[in-house]
Amino acid sequence: MKLAVLGAGDVGRSVTDLAGEYGHDVVALADSSSAVIDPAGIDVERALERKVGGDPVGTADPESVFDADYDVLVEATPTTLDDAEPGFSHVRRALEADRHAVLANKGPVAERYDELRTLAADSRGSIRFEATVGGAIPILSTIEDETPQAVTAVRGVLNGTANFILTRMAAEGLDYEHVLAEAQDLGVAEADPTFDVDGTDAALKFVILANVLADGGFSLSDATVEGIQNIPGSALDLAAEDGRTIRLIGEASREGVRVGPRLVPENGALAVTGTRNIVQIETKHAGSLHNSGRGAGGPETATAVLSDVGRLAEL
Amino acid sequence: MVDDLEETVTETDESGEDEPETDGGVRAYTVRLELVDEPGELLRALEPIANNGGNLLSIHHERGNMTPRGHIPVEVDLESPPDRFDDIVGALRDAGVNVIQAGAEHYGEEISVVLVGQLVESDLSDTLSRIETEIDAVVLDLSLSAPEGTKAVSSARVRLAIDSGRSDEALAAIRAIGSEKELTVVEPLLGGDVP
Numbered sequence: 473m474k475l476a477v478l479g480a481g482d483v484g485r486s487v488t489d490l491a492g493e494y495g496h497d498v499v500a501l502a503d504s505s506s507a508v509i510d511p512a513g514i515d516v517e518r519a520l521e522r523k524v525g526g527d528p529v530g531t532a533d534p535e536s537v538f539d540a541d542y543d544v545l546v547e548a549t550p551t552t553l554d555d556a557e558p559g560f561s562h563v564r565r566a567l568e569a570d571r572h573a574v575l576a577n578k579g580p581v582a583e584r585y586d587e588l589r590t591l592a593a594d595s596r597g598s599i600r601f602e603a604t605v606g607g608a609i610p611i612l613s614t615i616e617d618e619t620p621q622a623v624t625a626v627r628g629v630l631n632g633t634a635n636f637i638l639t640r641m642a643a644e645g646l647d648y649e650h651v652l653a654e655a656q657d658l659g660v661a662e663a664d665p666t667f668d669v670d671g672t673d674a675a676l677k678f679v680i681l682a683n684v685l686a687d688g689g690f691s692l693s694d695a696t697v698e699g700i701q702n703i704p705g706s707a708l709d710l711a712a713e714d715g716r717t718i719r720l721i722g723e724a725s726r727e728g729v730r731v732g733p734r735l736v737p738e739n740g741a742l743a744v745t746g747t748r749n750i751v752q753i754e755t756k757h758a759g760s761l762h763n764s765g766r767g768a769g770g771p772e773t774a775t776a777v778l779s780d781v782g783r784l785a786e787l
Numbered sequence: 788m789v790d791d792l793e794e795t796v797t798e799t800d801e802s803g804e805d806e807p808e809t810d811g812g813v814r815a816y817t818v819r820l821e822l823v824d825e826p827g828e829l830l831r832a833l834e835p836i837a838n839n840g841g842n843l844l845s846i847h848h849e850r851g852n853m854t855p856r857g858h859i860p861v862e863v864d865l866e867s868p869p870d871r872f873d874d875i876v877g878a879l880r881d882a883g884v885n886v887i888q889a890g891a892e893h894y895g896e897e898i899s900v901v902l903v904g905q906l907v908e909s910d911l912s913d914t915l916s917r918i919e920t921e922i923d924a925v926v927l928d929l930s931l932s933a934p935e936g937t938k939a940v941s942s943a944r945v946r947l948a949i950d951s952g953r954s955d956e957a958l959a960a961i962r963a964i965g966s967e968k969e970l971t972v973v974e975p976l977l978g979g980d981v982p
């Protein structure tokens with residue numbers, strides 16, 4: 473497949489870097505200010521060097537990517553809320569041109585799922601978005617294999633930063649502010665960790681899951697979301713006395729989406745430690761399945777994008 | 788009327804023969820009834836239980852406590868094989884007894900929640916007594932942790948006994964009390980394989 477990659481952050485760069493290993497060619501790579509386009513496949517190494525060195529990825533206008541001869545548009549620009557632009561328009565343009573779109577950007581799938589489905593239905597292309605939920609962990613493809621109708625709910629931990637903070641607080645008896653500063657030093661938390669600790673990031677993923685289970689109808693505003701900022705070390709101590717711990721847990725079902733700090737058994741499956749993610753997929757006929765692994769990171773998320781590309785039909 | 792009764796009896800006998808014998812396993816159930824305040828009503832309400840294989844454990848007959856409709860609430864704890872319980876409830880209803888709630892074991896389930904916030908300032912004992920009355924729960928134990936003193940943010944773990952099958956309802960009520968008092972409520976995760 474010929475890939476056009478929009479977004480040259482960790483995920484976009486990793487997709488570009490790994491595409492060859494998966495048997496695909498990158499014919500275009502763009503960030504918000506410039507693009508490199510080559511119908512025979514771009515010089516990946518040089519483009520990535522330029523980007524990492526702080527230079528423009530190429531000399532072309534990002535707009536010209538849409539005129540390139542590509543099969544799959546990879547949408548890896550930063551997640552935006554509400555109208556989910558410019559990501560949504562990027563996907564719309566690909567579908568209207570009868571190309572496939574694979575998203576790593578959560579915004580369009582969480583905020584405008586029904587519109588995306590309508591666009592995909594009218595296109596010869598299709599959309600896939602495994603990378604938007606749980607990085608490297610195959611969650612949406614597991615649900616697809618089980619069939620969404622046979623899945624009653626999905627619960628679990630889908631934000632590594634919040635999970636890291638709660639794990640460290642419980643293990644070291646430290647308070648929230650202290651552990652957050654440590655996480656920022658380690659690069660686990662961003663300089664502005666708001667969306668991770670207030671539950672928004674996890675909520676977007678569970679909204680996407682609810683959309684898959686219910687075939688649409690949900691956006692972030694439908695989710696009940698609570699963060700971990702108000703959890704003191706003393707709450708984790710009390711939980712531990714009772715053989716439990718506190719994790720930022722999300723729940724998605726056809727009835728709705730909820731994210732908040734919850735008590736879970738300390739040695740239970742959902743109490744993963746550090747930045748690890750896990751989901752429990754509750755099925756009608758086969759009990760619960762647990763998928764766990766790395767929920768973020770460039771190469772990890774890129775593997776989910778490239779698995780999606782591998783599942784697409786030839787146009 | 789007489790014909791009806793005979794028919795009912797015959798049916799019960801037939802279905803009794805077809806039913807596999809239970810292995811003697813019994814479960815405890817609570818049935819809440821509302822009785823008309825007339826002589827003999829209580830006995831009339833208890834007969835269908837005994838006649839259908841239920842074993843009476845205790846009866847709470849609150850004569851002084853009338854419902855708005857002027858009925859007397861009665862709470863009956865009983866044991867029966869699980870597969871006979873529906874017959875008992877059916878027989879009560881057939882006998883014209885008003886069954887308010889059936890099946891949930893009284894205080895048959897335990898849940899723990901952690902409350903976080905200005906617990907002392909927001910009157911912890913009032914919080915607990917409201918939880919007890921609003922969701923009909925019993926506080927089994929309470930652990931308080933206030934490492935920075937009772938005027939700062941503190942945490943409390945509360946273990947509650949509630950009626951089985953009513954945990955969602957109970958947690959919703961605790962959430963409402965928490966948000967009113969500006970407390971963070973850390974609820975247990977229920978459902979799925981999570982114990």
